[in-house]
Amino acid sequence: MGSPEYIKIVEAIKGRITSEEIKPGDAIQSENLLCEEFNVSRMTVRKGLAVLVNEGYIYSIPGKGNYVCEPNLDSYTLHFDEMMATDKKGEEIRLIEVNVVKPSYEVGFNLEIPENKHVIVVKRVFLSDGHVKAFDVKYIPYYRGIPIVEKEIRYATFPEMVAKKNSIFAMTKKLKIKAIAAKDEVSQILDVMEGDAILVVEQKLLDEKDHPIGWGSMYFAGDDSGLEAIASFD
Amino acid sequence: MGSPEYIKIVEAIKGRITSEEIKPGDAIQSENLLCEEFNVSRMTVRKGLAVLVNEGYIYSIPGKGNYVCEPNLDSYTLHFDEMMATDKKGEEIRLIEVNVVKPSYEVGFNLEIPENKHVIVVKRVFLSDGHVKAFDVKYIPYYRGIPIVEKEIRYATFPEMVAKKNSIFAMTKKLKIKAIAAKDEVSQILDVMEGDAILVVEQKLLDEKDHPIGWGSMYFAGDDSGLEAIASFD
């Protein structure tokens, strides 16, 4: 095998873990012993162990040793992005409202702003072959001088909408996923019966000080729309 | 500051990225220049860069340089686990069925097994102060000799149920999240009206060869139940 030494070490130890030769909570050999076993320097052993730490297989306690992790049974990676709803052909986004308004109680609460501070509201619908698939509503605190370029907003993801004011790198994002019964504006715009099951993805963006800089929801109609997530370590 | 040199390097470069001094796609100084700038050896610089690679800030191209990543706008970490539904007091899990049955078409399709091969079905309800909050149904291919210990199964997460046969470390897990209208068994067991909105988390477990080793769904009643996810890099 032409793979680097540290990769061989990673694979050897992974094998011992997945084959349950060593179990969660067990210590693995000390780094010096691994040096002897694989005939490499300590830095090479440590590089291999670093990979295993990153991938969630082991953790280390200074002064004691390296230990096999309890597997994370509950961690998943979810990809969500407003533009996911427009992958295929025959799909279209319509901007149905861009406005500066006073916040409702709910919006003010979630953006942590007083009632008299205005917010930008952006409402969009996502169509597939003429049928409404999703309805998206987003609120952003309004600052004087923000340019609202409709063309840019139409195809923007939520983080991109607020990126003018805040670096995308310094932003925290949170999702809440719920099922609700359609009513009022949501049922009208999605063109479904009141009471129909709707998947809601509520999104909140926070700046580096954990202050909200955006809040809103996307509503999906129909049993066929859904989200997918894949297990991940760490 | 008493922090290690490589952490100082990490923070310095992170600062240049979040302040947009260097932008996605830009190259950062070569490792040798960073050695001079921070007065450290190349291994120390590389250790810092490795951290930035792991955290999704930069990537490197051998023979060329290190570059700032386009930020991942759509990646979230979701924590899901059947036992999440039982955090608080006054909550209870009831095992309502454990059986060996022939698979329905849907179950056989998802587990990729023939009709004549049996499956174990596990049905549980999650109660909060006497009210049904969630209904969980899981299917596992049946192999002769599998012991079914009701006490263990009652409080087990799905990966734990199949862990007897397959190492938890060698398992892939996938989720699909949907909203459906309650009907039949789901509406009866959750004690809601037919047509009420239900959040469904469908789970599939795969072995190292991508063969299904478990499939099932958990149904959540009520607008208040939902899932949360937090943005993550990588």
Place this chain on the structure above:
DNA sequence: GAGTGGTCTAGACCACGAA
């Protein structure tokens, strides 16, 4: 050929845990 990142070595010193 000069510069880049990727791998690796053989040492060193430190803070920490256990006996």
Place this chain on the structure above:
DNA sequence: TCGTGGTCTAGACCACTCT
């Protein structure tokens, strides 16, 4: 006190890219 992991150095050689 001894072994452990955490940090760091000053070299080295390689494969690669660019000019």
